[in-house]
Amino acid sequence: MIQVPETRISPPQQRHELQSAAAQQIDSASPKASEIRNFLLHRGNSALADRWFHVLMLLCALSIFGIVLLIAGELTIGSSLSWGQFGFNFFFKTYFDPNTHLPMYWDPVNGHFSALPFVYGTLVSSFLSLLIAVPLAIGVAVFLTEMCPGVLRGPLAFLTELLAAIPSIIYGLWAVFVLVPLLRVYVNPLLTGSLGWTGLFSGDNPTGLGFVSAAVILAIMILPIISSLTREVMIAVPHSQREAVLALGATRWEMIRMGVLRNARIGIVGAVILGLGRALGETMAVTMVIGNTPEIHRSLLANGASMASVIANEYAEATSNLHRIARTVIGLALFVVTILVNAVARLLVWAVTRGAPARSR
Amino acid sequence: MKLETNTTRARFRAITDNAVTLLAVLATVLVIAPLVAIFAYLIYRGYSSLSLDFFTRIPKPVGEKGGGMANAIVGSGILLALASVIGVPIGIGGGIFLAEFGRGTKLANSIRFTADVLNGVPSIVMGVAAYALIVSPHVRYLPILGHFSAFSGGVALGIMMIPTVCRTTEEMLLMVPHAVREAALGLGVPNWRSVLSITVRTASPGIITGCMLAFARVAGETAPLIFTALGNSFWSTSLNEPIAALPLQIYVYAISPYDEWHKLAWAGALVLIVLIVLAVSLVRYVTSRGVLKGAS
Known part of the structure; x- marks a missing residue:
C-alpha cells in the first residue's frame, strides 16, 4: 500500500516537502516503486524551477517600476545640479534685454534660461487642439457605437486606428508640405478677417507656422486616441440603459444623451485627459510646424515653441552645461506632468470600464 | 402633469435628432x-520619388542628384533588432507575471497601472532620459557609454516597447481559457512548463501580433533617437557609433531647404508607412479572425 499524503491544497512552497516526503514513504513501502519515486523527485526539482520561473517573471514585471524610477532618477540628478541656480522660478521669470527692454526668455549666449514661453506654448497648443479634437472625437464615437450600420463599423474603426498608427514624423512631413500652406492661404486670412479684432488672430505671419498650425496637426493626431477610448467607454454602458430610455419614448439623440453620454461622462473626461497627455508631449510634428521661437505673443498665428519642441530642436546646440541642464529640467517637468495627467486619465477610464464585458479591440 | 401633445415640440425633437445624426456623420467624414x-x-x-537607388545608395552631399537611404534602412533595422532583443523578452515576462501569477493582487494592479501610465510618457522624455543614462559625457563606466551610439538608441526604443508588449501579452494570456491550464497541471506538468508550452503557446499568435504592434510603434519614433542614435550620413553598422535611422533621416531632410532632399523624405515616409500599415493590418486581421477562439 502506498500512502500518499493529503495534497488537495498544496501551495507551491509546501509542494516540494510533501513530494520528498511522499518519495520517502514509497521508498520504505516498496523498493520496486523506483519509477514513481523518480517521477516524484523530478517533480520536486521542477518545483524549484517553478520558483525560479516565478521570480524571473516577477523581475520582468518589476522592471516597469524600475524604468519609471530610472527615468525620474536620471532626470532629477541631471537637473538637480542647477536647482539652486534656476529654482522653481525657472518656469516663471522673464529677463529684459538691457538695450531694447524687450522681454527675453531663452538666451543661451548670455546664459539666460526661462521656460515660460515653452510652458505657454505647450499649454496653448494643447488646449487649442483639444478644442478642435474633442467634439469631433465624441461625434465619431457616437456615430460608430450608436448610429453606424454594421457593415461600416469595422472598416471605420480600423481607419481611425490607422490614424493612431501613423508616426509623428509623417504627420509633421505632411503638415509642413500640405497643411501649413493650406492654412496660410485659406484659413489664416479668414481668421484674421473675422476674428482679428480679438487680437488673438492678428498680425500676418508669412510662414504660416505657429500655434494654429500646431493645434490643427495635434488635433488630427490625438483624435483617434480620444475617439477609440470614448468608444470603449460607451460600449461599456449596459444596453438596458439605452432600452430604458428608448422605452420612455425618447428619440435616438435623447437616448444617446441621457442613456449613454451621461453614464459614460467620467470615462469620456478620462479619454479627453489622455488625449491632453498625448498632446502635451507630442514632439516631432509640433517641432516642425510651431516655428520654434522662444517668444510669447498674444496672437495665435505667431510663431512659438513648446516644451517638447525646444528639447528636440536644440539637441545639437546644447554646448554649455547650463544649456543642457535647462533642457533636462524641461524634460523632467514634462515627465512629471504627463505622468500625473496619464494617471488621472487612466483612473477615470478604469472607473467606467472596469468589469465591463465588452472589449473594443 | 400634462401629457405632451404639442406637435411643434415633437417636430423640434425630431429635427434635433436628425441634426445630431448629420453632425456625427460629418465628424466622421472630417476625421477620415x-x-x-x-x-x-x-x-x-513618395511613389514618384522612389527608385532602386533609394534602397541601395547612401545619401549624397547637397546639390548632387540621386542618392538613397540604404544606410538609414539598415540602421533602422539594427536599432529595431536591438530594441526587440531588449523589449520583447522583458515585456512578455512582465505580461506572463501579470496574467499567470499576479492576477488580482495589488502588486499586479499597480504594475498594470504603471505600464499604462508609462505608455503615455512622451518619447522625447525617453530620449532625454536615455541621453542622461547612456550618452551624457559624464557616464564613463563602459567604453560603449558616454557618446552617441546605436546602442543608446536601441536601448531607448527597447524601453519604450516594454509596457506595450507587457500589456498586450497579458490581455492575450487572459483570453486563454482556464481549462487549458488545468488540463496541463492535471497531467502533472510543472507550472513553468505549463505556462511556457501551453498557455503562452496557445496565445502566441496574439502575443506575436502585440509585439509587432509595439515594433510598428517604435519603428516610426524619431524623438528618442535625436539624442541617442544621432544619425549618420555614411555607412555604419557598429553599435558603438552614431547610426542613421529612417525616421531621423526623414526629419533632417524634411526641414532642409533642398527639393532633392524633400523628395527623399517623401520616399522614406512612404517606405515607413507601408511597413507600419502592413504590421497594423496583420494585427487587425489576426485579432479579428480570433485565432484564440479555436481554443475556447
Whole structure:
C-alpha cells in the first residue's frame, strides 16, 4: 500500500516537502516503486524551477517600476545640479534685454534660461487642439457605437486606428508640405478677417507656422486616441440603459444623451485627459510646424515653441552645461506632468470600464 | 402633469435628432478626410520619388542628384533588432507575471497601472532620459557609454516597447481559457512548463501580433533617437557609433531647404508607412479572425 499524503491544497512552497516526503514513504513501502519515486523527485526539482520561473517573471514585471524610477532618477540628478541656480522660478521669470527692454526668455549666449514661453506654448497648443479634437472625437464615437450600420463599423474603426498608427514624423512631413500652406492661404486670412479684432488672430505671419498650425496637426493626431477610448467607454454602458430610455419614448439623440453620454461622462473626461497627455508631449510634428521661437505673443498665428519642441530642436546646440541642464529640467517637468495627467486619465477610464464585458479591440 | 401633445415640440425633437445624426456623420467624414489626404499625398509624392537607388545608395552631399537611404534602412533595422532583443523578452515576462501569477493582487494592479501610465510618457522624455543614462559625457563606466551610439538608441526604443508588449501579452494570456491550464497541471506538468508550452503557446499568435504592434510603434519614433542614435550620413553598422535611422533621416531632410532632399523624405515616409500599415493590418486581421477562439 502506498500512502500518499493529503495534497488537495498544496501551495507551491509546501509542494516540494510533501513530494520528498511522499518519495520517502514509497521508498520504505516498496523498493520496486523506483519509477514513481523518480517521477516524484523530478517533480520536486521542477518545483524549484517553478520558483525560479516565478521570480524571473516577477523581475520582468518589476522592471516597469524600475524604468519609471530610472527615468525620474536620471532626470532629477541631471537637473538637480542647477536647482539652486534656476529654482522653481525657472518656469516663471522673464529677463529684459538691457538695450531694447524687450522681454527675453531663452538666451543661451548670455546664459539666460526661462521656460515660460515653452510652458505657454505647450499649454496653448494643447488646449487649442483639444478644442478642435474633442467634439469631433465624441461625434465619431457616437456615430460608430450608436448610429453606424454594421457593415461600416469595422472598416471605420480600423481607419481611425490607422490614424493612431501613423508616426509623428509623417504627420509633421505632411503638415509642413500640405497643411501649413493650406492654412496660410485659406484659413489664416479668414481668421484674421473675422476674428482679428480679438487680437488673438492678428498680425500676418508669412510662414504660416505657429500655434494654429500646431493645434490643427495635434488635433488630427490625438483624435483617434480620444475617439477609440470614448468608444470603449460607451460600449461599456449596459444596453438596458439605452432600452430604458428608448422605452420612455425618447428619440435616438435623447437616448444617446441621457442613456449613454451621461453614464459614460467620467470615462469620456478620462479619454479627453489622455488625449491632453498625448498632446502635451507630442514632439516631432509640433517641432516642425510651431516655428520654434522662444517668444510669447498674444496672437495665435505667431510663431512659438513648446516644451517638447525646444528639447528636440536644440539637441545639437546644447554646448554649455547650463544649456543642457535647462533642457533636462524641461524634460523632467514634462515627465512629471504627463505622468500625473496619464494617471488621472487612466483612473477615470478604469472607473467606467472596469468589469465591463465588452472589449473594443 | 400634462401629457405632451404639442406637435411643434415633437417636430423640434425630431429635427434635433436628425441634426445630431448629420453632425456625427460629418465628424466622421472630417476625421477620415485627413487620413485619406495624408495617404493620397504620401503615395503621390513618395511613389514618384522612389527608385532602386533609394534602397541601395547612401545619401549624397547637397546639390548632387540621386542618392538613397540604404544606410538609414539598415540602421533602422539594427536599432529595431536591438530594441526587440531588449523589449520583447522583458515585456512578455512582465505580461506572463501579470496574467499567470499576479492576477488580482495589488502588486499586479499597480504594475498594470504603471505600464499604462508609462505608455503615455512622451518619447522625447525617453530620449532625454536615455541621453542622461547612456550618452551624457559624464557616464564613463563602459567604453560603449558616454557618446552617441546605436546602442543608446536601441536601448531607448527597447524601453519604450516594454509596457506595450507587457500589456498586450497579458490581455492575450487572459483570453486563454482556464481549462487549458488545468488540463496541463492535471497531467502533472510543472507550472513553468505549463505556462511556457501551453498557455503562452496557445496565445502566441496574439502575443506575436502585440509585439509587432509595439515594433510598428517604435519603428516610426524619431524623438528618442535625436539624442541617442544621432544619425549618420555614411555607412555604419557598429553599435558603438552614431547610426542613421529612417525616421531621423526623414526629419533632417524634411526641414532642409533642398527639393532633392524633400523628395527623399517623401520616399522614406512612404517606405515607413507601408511597413507600419502592413504590421497594423496583420494585427487587425489576426485579432479579428480570433485565432484564440479555436481554443475556447
